[in-house]
Amino acid sequence: MDLFNTNTCKNILPYDGEVYYYGAIMSINKAQEYYNALLNTIEWQHDKAIIFGKTITTKRKVAWYATKPFTYTYSKTTKTALPWTKELVALKKLVEEKTGETFNSCLLNLYHSGEEGMAWHSDGEKDLKENGAIGSLSFGAERKFSFKHKENKQRLDINLDRGSLLVMTGTTQKNWLHRLPPTKKVNTPRINLTFRTIEN
Numbered sequence: 001m002d003l004f005n006t007n008t009c010k011n012i013l014p015y016d017g018e019v020y021y022y023g024a025i026m027s028i029n030k031a032q033e034y035y036n037a038l039l040n041t042i043e044w045q046h047d048k049a050i051i052f053g054k055t056i057t058t059k060r061k062v063a064w065y066a067t068k069p070f071t072y073t074y075s076k077t078t079k080t081a082l083p084w085t086k087e088l089v090a091l092k093k094l095v096e097e098k099t100g101e102t103f104n105s106c107l108l109n110l111y112h113s114g115e116e117g118m119a120w121h122s123d124g125e126k127d128l129k130e131n132g133a134i135g136s137l138s139f140g141a142e143r144k145f146s147f148k149h150k151e152n153k154q155r156l157d158i159n160l161d162r163g164s165l166l167v168m169t170g171t172t173q174k175n176w177l178h179r180l181p182p183t184k185k186v187n188t189p190r191i192n193l194t195f196r197t198i199e200n
Contacts (some may be wrong), residue, residue: 012158016149017172021158022165025098031163035139037087038191044110050076060116066105070198074125081105088193091137095195099167101133103195114141114186120148120177123168129197133169138162140190148177 009020024031044061064072065088066081073079084092088106096102111117123134138160145166147156160166168178180192 012156013147013172013176014154014156016175018168018170019147019172020099020167020169021160022098022167024161024163025094025165026163028163031139034087034091035162035191038108038139038193039110039189041085041087042108042110043082044108047109048077058116059112060118061110061112063108063110064105065108066198068104070105070127072105072107072125072127072198091193092195095135095137095165098165099133099135101135101167101169103133103135103197105196105198107194107196109192109194111141111143111180111190111192113189114143114183117182118180120179122150122173122177123194123196124173127198129199131170131173132197133167134173135195136160136166136168137193137195138164138166138190139192141186141188143186143190144181144183146179146181148179150175150177 009022011018012021013019042063044063047058047060047062049056049058064079064081065084068081070081071078072081092103092106139162142159142161145158145160
C-alpha cells in the first residue's frame with residue numbers, strides 16, 4: 001500500500017478545502033543533499049512587491065522555474081520562468097509520484113532565518129489552474145505554517161519538517177489564507193518549493 005497516497009493521508013482542514021500533510025518523503029541525508037544543491041544552483045533573487053505604489057524589496061529570495069517560459073504575476077510584479085534544473089526535475093517527479101498530480105512550474109522561496117516569513121495570502125492568481133493542487137516541499141529549518149479561514153477566522157498551525165510534503169488542493173485557496181509566521185526561535189535558513197500548474 002502506498003503510504004503517501006492521499007487516500008491514507010488525512011485532510012488537516014476541517015472544511016472548505018483540502019490540505020494533505022505527508023510528512024518527510026525522503027531521508028534526512030537526502031533532504032540535506034537537496035538543500036545544499038538548491039542553495040547553490042538556483043538563481044535566487046530578492047523578491048519585489050508593489051505596495052501602495054511603492055516597490056518593496058524583501059530580504060527573502062525567490063526563483064521561478066517551469067516547463068516553458070511562463071510568466072507569473074503576483075504582488076503586482078511579473079516573473080518569467082527559467083528552465084528546470086536537474087534537481088527540480090527529480091523533485092517534481094517525486095512529488096507527482098506521491099500525489100498523482102502533474103505540475104508544470106515551481107516557485108521557490110529562500111528564507112535566511114526565522115525572522116523572514118510570509119504574510120497572510122492565498123494563491124489565487126489568474127495564471128494558476130483553478131482549484132489546482134499546489135505541492136509544497138520544505139528543506140532546511142523546520143518552520144510553523146498557518147492557515148486561517150477567510151470568513152470565520154478559524155486558525156490551524158502545522159510544523160513542516162525538512163524533506164516534507166504538504167499539498168493544498170480543492171477550494172483551499174478560495175476559502176483559506178495561509179502564511180509562514182516569523183519567529184526568533186529559528187536562526188537557520190529554509191528553502192521551500194511550491195509546485196504549481198500554470199494555465200496561460
